[in-house]
Amino acid sequence: MKKVLLLSLLFFSLHNVFTQGRFQFFGKNDVKQKVKxxxxxxxxxxxxxxNGKELSFILDTGVNKTILFNLTENDSLGLNNVEKIKLQGLGDNEPVDALLSKNNRFKIKNIVNSNEDLYVILKDNFNMSSKMGTTIHGIIGFDLLRDVILKVDYSNRMLTFYNPKKYKLRKCGSCEVFPLEFYRSKPYINTYTQLDTVSDKKIKTKLLVDSGGSDAIWLFEGTHNDIKTxxxxxxxxxxxxxxxxxxxxRSRVPAFQLGKFTIPEPTVSFLDTTSTVIARQFTKRNGSIGGNILKRFKVWFDYPNRRMMLxxxxxxxxxxxxxxxxxVVVYSGKDLIKEEVQKTSVDSYGIENKSSSSDVFSFVTTYKYQFKSAYKILEIIEDSPAYKVGMEKGDLIKRINGKPAHEYSLDDINGIFSYKPGRRVIIDVERDGLPLKFKFKLEKRI
Structure with missing residues (x-):
């Protein structure tokens, strides 16, 4: 698994505000809008x-409210009709302070809602931008999806929003259509999971469709006699x-079935009652499916007609x-990196030649200083390969496999750690001002 980000298993004691506006299509093309x-x-x-300010949001089918959790002074977003509230979600801590802002204008491409509610978390407990390696301001789900039919093309990173008044979901012989059951404005489907490694018996599992979770499958222990680690x-x-x-x-099961699609040996995470008390309030629920399943399909979300197609x-x-x-690696701001300047010259034939400023043809070595991405270790899993060689929480990552850390994106780093068992990894870190080097091999544990 790449670093899992859970955004969706949030619960609010507040009911839907039925006085909210609706998203509507405007412009010449009022049938569909494409968004990269x-x-x-x-x-x-x-x-x-x-409200006229473009922000970055995660599209999360597992949330029933639009939440803003990262707003800086530079964003200067005006909020309308604000009142203080408290929000409760998964985890062991107390409810968090938040604001409810009403009558806001939301816009994505030419799809507009001029009367939308927004929940603003005053303290960014998520710290989502550091975990994603890019600025993330919030999450949106039901408030947008209830008014559109949406096709998600994971392979080409393209969303197509369709106007439900002018578009009908086309029949597709190679597709599978699932009825959606909604509970607190979140979508659930029926699936089948094989847990027994001896027989091919599959149990029926009702799962939240959770585009805001990057994992494959979560199962809640005790919600079925066979669901246990x-x-x-x-x-x-x-x-x-x-x-x-x-x-x-974290474990693995023999097979998972979505309609006619059988997925062999997916990773599955098993959660106990302590960490899922709120999520279990929908008593028919057995867990969720996330992005590591959904990305293997083109997905049509048709909330107006309560269905999904894969x-x-x-x-x-x-x-x-x-x-x-x-x-577990997170973005930790910027490092001031010293880089040697390369000089460019053109020969008599008009061909450009690059050379280092410390080349024999240069008399003076010059450098430039730039701020580049920096990364640190947020957590070390006990008994893991990194744990066994002595890496620690808080280590600042300087190089990975000989390459400066700032030349990687956070997604690149997670990809290295999730590549395949036996891959050798060399990491240079800084701890308390001292340089350290660690070597280990990726280890298959399930």
Whole structure:
């Protein structure tokens, strides 16, 4: 698994505000609008304009309210009709202070809602931008999806929003259509999961469709007699809830079935009652499916008609990898990096030649200083390869496999740690001002 980010298992004691406006299509093309998105850790990051300010939001089918949790002075977003409230989500901490702002104008491409509610978390417990390696301001789900039909093309990183008044979902022989059951404005589907490694018996599982979770499958222990952690597992940090980190047992099951699509040996995280008390209030629920499943399909979300359609893409049968290093890495701001300036000259034939400023043809070596991305270790999983060689929480990462850390994106780093068992990793870090080097091999634990 790449670093899992949990955004969706949030619960609010507040009811839907039925006085809110609706998203409407404007302009010449009022049938559909296409929007390019970023895919980071299996999550969908979209541009969302609020009150004239463009921000970056995660499109999360597992949330029933639009939440803003990262707003700086530079963003200077005006908020309308504000009142103080408290929000409660997954995790062990107390409810967090927030604001409810009404009558805001939301816009994505030419789809506009001029009367939308926005929940603003006053303290950014998520720290989502550091975990994603890019600025993330908030999450949106039901408030947008209830008014559109949406096609998500994970492979090409493209969203297509359709006007439900002028578009009908086309029949597709190679697709599978699932009825959606909604509870507190969150979508659930029926699936089948094989837990027994001896027989091919599959149990029926009702799962939240959760585009805001980057993991493959979560199952809640005790919600079915057969749902319990297998013998082979390891304890892992599964993600972040509104109130803190979510922990569980990471394992693997023989098969998972979505209609006619059978997915072999997916990774599954098993959560106990302690970490999922709020999520279990929907008593028919057994867990959730996240981005590591959804990305293997083209997905149509048709909330107005309470259905979802899937069409497999080329990654359906690809393996399920996870972080085999035991290192949880986050973005930690900027380092001032010293770089040697390369000089360019043109010869008599007009051909450009580049040379280092310290070349024999140069008399003076010159440098430039630039701020580049920096990374640190947020957590080390106990008994993992990184743990065994002595890496520690708080270590500042300087180089990975000989390459400066700032030349990687956070997604690149997570990809290295999730590549395949046996891969050798060399990491240079700084701890308390001292340079240290560590070597280990990625280790398959399930």
């Amino acid at each position: 998105f970023e895919r980071i850790n299996n999550l969908i990051v979209i541009p969302l304009e609020i 297998p013998k082979k597992f390891f304890k892992d940090i599964l993600g972040e809830g509104l109130n803190g980190s979510i922990y569980g047992n 069409k497999k893409n080329g990654s359906l049968k690809k393996g399920f990898y996870y972080n085999m290093s035991g290192i």
